[in-house]
Amino acid sequence: MVLSAADRAAVRALWKKLGSNVGIYATEALERTFASFPTTKTYFPHFDLSPGSAQVKAHGKKVADALTTAVGHLDDLPGALSALSDLHAHELRVDPVNFKFLGHCLLVTLARHYPGDFGPAMHASLDKFLSHVISALASSYG
Amino acid sequence: MVHFTAEEKAAVVSLWARVNVELVGGEVLGRLLVVYPWTQRFFDSFGNLSSESAIMGNPKVKAHGKKVLTSFGNAVKHMDDLKDTFAELSELHCDKLHVDPENFKLLGNMILIVLATHFTKEFTPQVQAAWQKLTTAVANALTRKYH
Numbered sequence: 465m466v467l468s469a470a471d472r473a474a475v476r477a478l479w480k481k482l483g484s485n486v487g488i489y490a491t492e493a494l495e496r497t498f499a500s501f502p503t504t505k506t507y508f509p510h511f512d513l514s515p516g517s518a519q520v521k522a523h524g525k526k527v528a529d530a531l532t533t534a535v536g537h538l539d540d541l542p543g544a545l546s547a548l549s550d551l552h553a554h555e556l557r558v559d560p561v562n563f564k565f566l567g568h569c570l571l572v573t574l575a576r577h578y579p580g581d582f583g584p585a586m587h588a589s590l591d592k593f594l595s596h597v598i599s600a601l602a603s604s605y606g
Numbered sequence: 607m608v609h610f611t612a613e614e615k616a617a618v619v620s621l622w623a624r625v626n627v628e629l630v631g632g633e634v635l636g637r638l639l640v641v642y643p644w645t646q647r648f649f650d651s652f653g654n655l656s657s658e659s660a661i662m663g664n665p666k667v668k669a670h671g672k673k674v675l676t677s678f679g680n681a682v683k684h685m686d687d688l689k690d691t692f693a694e695l696s697e698l699h700c701d702k703l704h705v706d707p708e709n710f711k712l713l714g715n716m717i718l719i720v721l722a723t724h725f726t727k728e729f730t731p732q733v734q735a736a737w738q739k740l741t742t743a744v745a746n747a748l749t750r751k752y753h
Contacts, residue, residue: 492731499731500738568715572722572734579723584640585658587719591641 474589479535491524496569541600549604560602567594608743614736631675632668688747696751707749714741
């Protein structure tokens with residue numbers, strides 16, 4: 465499963481469209497993850513997870529920035545995300561299954577906000593992109 | 607047995623009442639075949655699946671999608687008894703169709719995403735959570751008779 469030129473173009477184009485709202489959508493994706501997959505909350509016992517939480521919003525911004533970095537380095541995701549991979553593997557020690565939950569909720573968020581742009585081809589490109597991000601994030605484990 | 611709260615049931619039932627099963631079913635199955643191309647392995651007899659447009663326009667895909675989603679509608683009617691509701695289908699998917707249960711999760715997620723594109727604002731995190739719970743429970747019920 466490789467990111468084709470068409471996949472890359474699609475992801476870059478959508479990211480451009482999201483503009484400065486990436487943080488808002490990443491925050492919403494986090495909220496959806498906590499609601500749909502309650503086990504993910506175990507990693508945030510120190511957070512206020514109620515709706516509108518400033519901590520979740522701040523964390524959403526971090527996730528957004530990481531994803532934007534990823535979009536800017538589609539040719540070398542493992543390299544671009546290696547520090548984050550180390551962090552998640554060795555310090556945060558997040559089970560990688562959770563990356564898929566967040567990835568899925570990000571897709572739901574984007575589908576909800578950009579239904580006209582979220583046709584099957586775009587959906588497929590984004591899914592592949594997120595799979596590569598998840599793979600890169602999991603690369604330091606074990 | 608999975609327990610759905612009154613709010614979760616309401617979220618599921620009220621949305622389902624407005625789902626065009628034929629349209630959404632075709633879209634859900636089509637997206638599965640586009641986004642996860644290996645799932646095409648079960649549909650050799652469906653003809654042209656060579657491109658996104660071929661898949662989404664394929665009449666057999668649409669018909670089968672409608673069949674699958676109609677069956678899902680049964681889940682909405684029997685949220686308190688999914689095990690028994692899907693027992694026969696579980697045996698069928700194992701013994702005759704030989705479908706890896708992982709595919710039930712993939713299809714479930716496709717349902718969620720298509721619902722998100724159709725219902726947008728209404729598809730809040732809480733509504734998604736109720737539907738996520740239902741698709742997971744259906745996937746589990748469909749897996750129950752595997753051996």
